[in-house]
Amino acid sequence: MPTYLTQHQNRFLEELLDWLRIPSVSADPKFHGDVLRAADFIKDRLLEAGATLVELCPTAGNPIVYGEYMAGPDRPTVLVYGHYDVQPADPYELWTSPPFEPVIKNEKIYARGACDDKGQVYMHVKALEMMLRDGGLGAPCNIKFMFEGEEEIGSDNLGIFVKANKEKLQADVILISDTGILANDVPSIEVGLRGLSYHEVEVTGPNRDLHSGLYGGAVMNPINALCDMISSLHDENRHITIPGFYDNVADLGPAERAELAQAPFSAEAFTQSIGLPAAVGEAGYTTPERTSIRPTLDVNGIWGGYTGEGAKTVIASKAYAKISMR
Amino acid sequence: MPTYLTQHQNRFLEELLDWLRIPSVSADPKFHGDVLRAADFIKDRLLEAGATLVELCPTAGNPIVYGEYMAGPDRPTVLVYGHYDVQPADPYELWTSPPFEPVIKNEKIYARGACDDKGQVYMHVKALEMMLRDGGLGAPCNIKFMFEGEEEIGSDNLGIFVKANKEKLQADVILISDTGILANDVPSIEVGLRGLSYHEVEVTGPNRDLHSGLYGGAVMNPINALCDMISSLHDENRHITIPGFYDNVADLGPAERAELAQAPFSAEAFTQSIGLPAAVGEAGYTTPERTSIRPTLDVNGIWGGYTGEGAKTVIASKAYAKISMR
Structure with missing residues (x-):
């Protein structure tokens, strides 16, 4: 030194x-x-x-x-x-x-x-x-x-x-110097990064919180509606369903993907470090591809209704989510 | 008096x-x-x-x-x-x-x-x-x-x-005397009530909160997963999809449903009082039926990730919901 x-x-x-x-x-x-x-x-x-x-x-x-x-x-x-x-x-x-x-x-x-x-x-x-x-x-x-x-x-x-x-x-x-490296002993140079689009969503239903015993089944519950909306944003292949979402996404060719595959990435170390049995994501892509060349959509926060101790049978008037796309 | x-x-x-x-x-x-x-x-x-x-x-x-x-x-x-x-x-x-x-x-x-x-x-x-x-x-x-x-x-x-x-x-x-009446000037006698089953759900994903820029797309986000689960609990007719859910539900016959239909219920007053353009619910049933003889499933609370001011691009380790069925 x-x-x-x-x-x-x-x-x-x-x-x-x-x-x-x-x-x-x-x-x-x-x-x-x-x-x-x-x-x-x-x-x-x-x-x-x-x-x-x-x-x-x-x-x-x-x-x-x-x-x-x-x-x-x-x-x-x-x-x-x-x-x-x-x-x-x-x-x-x-x-x-x-x-x-x-x-x-x-x-x-x-x-x-x-x-x-x-x-x-x-x-x-x-x-x-x-x-x-x-x-x-x-x-x-x-x-x-x-x-x-x-x-x-x-x-x-x-x-x-x-x-x-x-x-x-x-x-x-x-x-x-604001990116990651593949491992502590693998010096890494990033050649591109995904951008970020961040949104807060507010779903409004009835004009006030309702009793689920008196109203349940007859009104659209804003939390259920929000979950339906969020769920509909991915299909069964974890492909994002928003029309036009992939329009300007460059699709890498086989040569580039082969090069990416040569990076010393350990799938086992990846899943072990975050305590998950397996990585999941968009069908047809590897984990390094899913976190780099493919766009994503994640809910970063969600809230609505009663979140305190015990039970409250409320149909909330509003529900919220923070959603980011990269 | x-x-x-x-x-x-x-x-x-x-x-x-x-x-x-x-x-x-x-x-x-x-x-x-x-x-x-x-x-x-x-x-x-x-x-x-x-x-x-x-x-x-x-x-x-x-x-x-x-x-x-x-x-x-x-x-x-x-x-x-x-x-x-x-x-x-x-x-x-x-x-x-x-x-x-x-x-x-x-x-x-x-x-x-x-x-x-x-x-x-x-x-x-x-x-x-x-x-x-x-x-x-x-x-x-x-x-x-x-x-x-x-x-x-x-x-x-x-x-x-x-x-x-x-x-x-x-x-x-x-x-x-712990039920509703059809309107303030319509004395009403309830002859039965739905019960209640209340559950708190905790979805656990990675062992800690992750950065959505580094991990987004390659791990199942617990909030997205929870939304998928909740959304899958109803089909497109707002029929509940849990296997066996309706097994012990008595299906009222035409005569009983006709009698129920005679109750002086105002659909307009109902939607107006809660500030919604329309009532929605299980296909094939009226609003009074949906709130009385048909079972329901409502999310009464949901939370996970960052819910404070502004943006945080976190993939939360856990997500929670309170769900009631009647």
Whole structure:
């Protein structure tokens, strides 16, 4: 390990843990202040690392942190992308340690955002610091950083920012460390990612909650109706039935699929790690294909009616679901 | 109105409102003390009314309040049934006044339990008081009262109590005021009621919540699976598909159905009162048939995954539903 890293390892770690302590949950407005704090935090780290220009760029939503170090006009340019926002941490009761109080076990850091995406963002910033600070060899290329705060909620403002800042963001290579690897000992390069379409569905039935003894059987129950709708979105081959859904999906040819099949993927390790007897999905495709080249539809949340202790024989007036398509 | 009722109207009303203030929700253990208070309350009112024997009979669950006034061995006996427990009141935010703080608007009392079933139970107790107290004409028959505290959670202990107290409960007529009427100006006598089977379903998938971007498409999502299961419980005619479900259901003949059709039921008033454009249900049956002689299956509650603000792209480890069949 380069001397600089060994010398500063403790400080690096403490800084990262401090960043992980900020609950920058972009989905929930009550964490808005924390989201802004997380942006400020990484802006300051970029400045300390030696970036020559660092800006907190406002958007209609959360700010984008832009930073750069220009080694020279003749050098190639790398644009590093990352995000400082995190997914909601609930249900909290399933965490074995609090999500925003990082703990280290077996050399792994456990905290919300540790590997999505604060850890990776931090690594890139510290790489810059190592290159530029005392004894560093200097940057071999121009490096630009663009860290957004809305990745977990659909990146609504990123496209607008990118279009408005074409020149500034110009680069030869874009480097994104916000994906997975096939296994801890299999370095992996992703060449494409699925997008995301996220929807909240509200089904309204009767104008108030009804007693299922008096009304059951004679009115369409919104929860039952919602389940019918959701169920109808897949056919028996787990093929999505929404008209036109696959229209713009590129169908990979045999050669490309053969190449994908060569990746060292272990079906057994996959199912074992998530505690399922078998992987399932769209007929005619392998597990790696199902999670990469094929679009999907998942219900990410559902609620309606009585969800407390014991029994309540209510026909709920409304039912809700959060549905994502990738 | 008999003089006694006019003279004591205010006291009667205040007493009833006090009873309605007790949140005797049998489904939720946190209200257990209130359930017992509601039983004590109606026991005391029976004693005050002039019942000659009043007992709080323990069961494996909530006690049954038994009371009697015997007019003479040659008189017929009426057994009045009722219950002092109420349904859970949530979601609280849909109440225009707090469920356990009764308010009177247009001569109607609004409170949880006002018409299911504390109001009706109270009416019978006060009828006894009117017959027996000063100036009353006396009871023309023997009257027994049996008020349970588990009607809203399936009456698990009522059958046991009834079998163990055959002699005590012997009666010529059983009077239950815990049903509906066709309209406020149509006195109605129910001759039968559907029972209730209530189940909580838990679907377990992966051993932890998964990221839908990394796993979506390759594992069965427990919420989607639950929706598939629920949807498969009805066919396209809203007929329930569970094998054997209809085995013991009596199919009424044309004569009985014709008689049922004579009840002054207004389809328009029915749909208007619940704000729906149309009633729907099992093909081949009328609305009154669907809510009376035909069994039903309703989801009374469903939950799973992320239900907070905004988006979370989680594949939940578990999904739940509360399902009742009548």
